Amino acid sequence: GQNIDQPTEMTATEGAIVQINCTYQTSGFNGLFWYQQHAGEAPTFLSYNVLDGLEEKGRFSSFLSRSKGYSYLLLKELQMKDSASYLCAFLNRDDKIIFGKGTRLHILP
Amino acid sequence: DSGVTQTPKHLITATGQRVTLRCSPRSGDLSVYWYQQSLDQGLQFLIQYYNGEERAKGNILERFSAQQFPDLHSELNLSSLELGDSALYFCASSLGTGENEQFFGPGTRLTVL
Numbered sequence: 001g002q003n004i005d006q007p008t009e010m011t012a013t014e015g016a017i018v019q020i021n022c023t024y025q026t027s028g029f030n031g032l033f034w035y036q037q038h039a040g041e042a043p044t045f046l047s048y049n050v051l052d053g054l055e056e057k058g059r060f061s062s063f064l065s066r067s068k069g070y071s072y073l074l075l076k077e078l079q080m081k082d083s084a085s086y087l088c089a090f091l092n093r094d095d096k097i098i099f100g101k102g103t104r105l106h107i108l109p
Numbered sequence: 110d111s112g113v114t115q116t117p118k119h120l121i122t123a124t125g126q127r128v129t130l131r132c133s134p135r136s137g138d139l140s141v142y143w144y145q146q147s148l149d150q151g152l153q154f155l156i157q158y159y160n161g162e163e164r165a166k167g168n169i170l171e172r173f174s175a176q177q178f179p180d181l182h183s184e185l186n187l188s189s190l191e192l193g194d195s196a197l198y199f200c201a202s203s204l205g206t207g208e209n210e211q212f213f214g215p216g217t218r219l220t221v222l
Contacts, residue, residue: 030207030208031208041215042111042199042213042214042215042216043152043199043201043213044111044213045210045211045212048208048210050208087151087152089152091207091208094165095157095164095165095206095207096154096165096166096167096207097142097154097167097207098154099144099151099152099153099154100151101150101151102151102152
């Protein structure tokens with residue numbers, strides 16, 4: 001079967017670093033997405049990982065381990081505007097995108 | 110603003126009815142995706158069209174159908190509506206197929222009473 005799992009909620013402090021983990025299971029895998037979604041708004045693209053390793057993009061970095069079925073999103077120097085849901089999703093070999101239920105991140109001042 | 114437009118923004122209807130949601134992709138994008146988002150299920154991929162042809166199918170019910178027209182806009186038709194169909198329906202577009210970044214529209218909030 002196919003499934004994807006990420007924590008439901010996390011809390012972090014402004015200025016700190018937070019890591020949001022995502023694990024997935026699928027028989028065919030093409031790549032892994034991270035999207036950010038503020039409450040009441042549409043998701044916006046953060047990253048897409050195909051190869052193992054860490055990709056850095058400003059304050060956000062995304063890591064992938066294909067052999068472990070594992071990814072994480074690392075957010076540095078947290079700002080209040082980073083309070084949002086973070087959606088992990090994988091693309092399978094049939095070009096279907098499977099989203100996790102999202103991690104709601106709360107940032108405390 | 111992602112460049113993807115969806116109409117209507119809100120739709121309230123009754124069980125058993127049929128509705129059509131419309132999506133216009135970003136200029137130049139050939140793929141259109143439809144998603145359903147409810148509180149308990151998260152974002153569920155329904156279907157993808159690429160340049161007018163169905164490309165990939167997700168958890169789309171038989172009561173639902175979609176199409177992409179020659180001008181690349183897309184419509185999602187929902188029929189025999191049930192209370193459980195109440196959700197936010199997003200359309201997204203991308204330049205190519207699955208591995209490309211998707212740009213999401215603002216969504217249509219459907220309420221079935």
